[in-house]
Each structure stands twice: as C-alpha cells, then as structure tokens.
Amino acid sequence: MVFRIPAVLLMAALGTATNLPPAGAQSFGGGEEMVRATQIRIQITSILVEDQDSALRFYTEVLGFEKKEDIPVGEYQWLTVTSPAGVDGVELLLEPNAHPAAAAFQKSIYEDGISATVFFVTDLQAEYERLKGLGVEFKSEPVQVGEGWQAVFDDTCGNFITLYQK
Numbered sequence: 095m096v097f098r099i100p101a102v103l104l105m106a107a108l109g110t111a112t113n114l115p116p117a118g119a120q121s122f123g124g125g126e127e128m129v130r131a132t133q134i135r136i137q138i139t140s141i142l143v144e145d146q147d148s149a150l151r152f153y154t155e156v157l158g159f160e161k162k163e164d165i166p167v168g169e170y171q172w173l174t175v176t177s178p179a180g181v182d183g184v185e186l187l188l189e190p191n192a193h194p195a196a197a198a199f200q201k202s203i204y205e206d207g208i209s210a211t212v213f214f215v216t217d218l219q220a221e222y223e224r225l226k227g228l229g230v231e232f233k234s235e236p237v238q239v240g241e242g243w244q245a246v247f248d249d250t251c252g253n254f255i256t257l258y259q260k
Contacts, residue, residue: 138174140187141210142200143251146173149188152250156228157213159186186211191252200252207233209246210253218243218259 143149150173153159159175162185170192174185191197203210215221218236222245226232233254236245242260249255 136184138185138187139211140189141251141253142191142196143188143253144191144200145251146171146188146190149173149249149251150175153186153188156225156230188251204252204254207246207254209256210249212244212256212258215257215259218245218257221257 150161153175154161158178160178161173162176163172163174165172170190173188175188176183176185189196191200200210222232222236225247231248233246233248236243236257236259239258242258244256244258246254246256
C-alpha cells in the first residue's frame with residue numbers, strides 16, 4: 095500500500111507557505127505589485143526507485159547529491175536529494191515504486207532502454223570517467239546527440255539515467 099500525503103499537509107510539514115492570496119488579488123498589503131499566485135516553477139520532481147535506502151546511498155555516495163528531506167511516511171519516507179551546486183534548488187524525490195502501476199511502468203521503460211530522467215553536467219567526459227571508476231555501468235561511451243553529448247547509465251534502482259552536456 096502506498097501512502098500519499100495531501101499536498102497542503104506536506105507543504106505545512108516542509109514549512110512552505112500555503113496562505114497565498116487568491117487569484118486576481120492585487121497586492122500583498124504593502125501596496126507593492128503582487129506576484130501572481132499562479133506562477134509555476136519546478137521545486138520537486140520524482141524518480142521511481144525499487145528501494146529508498148539503496149537509492150539514497152547511490153544518489154549521495156556515488157552521484158554526489160546531498161540528502162535534503164527525510165520525513166517518515168508510514169513504511170516509506172518523503173526522501174529528497176539535491177545537487178550540491180543548488181542545495182536550495184530543485185529536489186529529486188526518491189519515490190518508492192510500491193504501487194503496481196508504478197512498478198510496471200518503471201520496469202517497462204527500463205526494459206525498453208528509456209531514461210527515467212536527464213541530469214546536466216558541465217564536463218561529460220570527466221563525469222563519465224569518475225562514475226565508471228566508481229563501478230557505474232554505462233550503456234555506452236559518451237555520444238554526440240544534436241547540439242550536445244550524452245551518456246546513459248544504470249542507477250541500480252531500476253532506472254536508466256542520461257547525463258547530458260550541451
């Protein structure tokens with residue numbers, strides 16, 4: 095069984111403001127122009143993983159991400175990592191694939207060789223060599239794709255991940 099936290103409760107637990115003015119409001123009280131409540135930005139995105147503890151080890155110890163949130167939620171955790179280059183930036187949620195549809199989806203795209211997500215790097219060759227030295231299995235050496243270069247690896251958690259340099 096997968097336990098989902100209602101967004102409002104999760105936002106409160108994470109300290110995120112939930113008292114935004116209603117759409118169409120003109121200001122935040124000080125007379126300054128209001129930032130629209132409907133502006134959208136990516137703060138958290140997720141990737142399905144077979145085991146959260148193993149995923150946390152791989153994403154922190156091998157890839158070099160930093161653990162950001164670890165909140166118990168039933169038998170799972172709200173477990174996020176972030177790039178050390180952007181600790182206050184976008185978080186990657188290590189989402190358990192416990193739901194049968196999630197597990198089937200993850201397995202299907204993995205078997206078809208489709209990457210679950212893409213991480214940008216500034217020096218693909220150096221990152222490729224570093225990760226290979228740590229035992230990461232790549233599908234191929236870096237190859238040119240369009241205006242950039244990419245290399246795809248297995249994250250040991252049920253996903254292929256693309257590293258991309260433009």
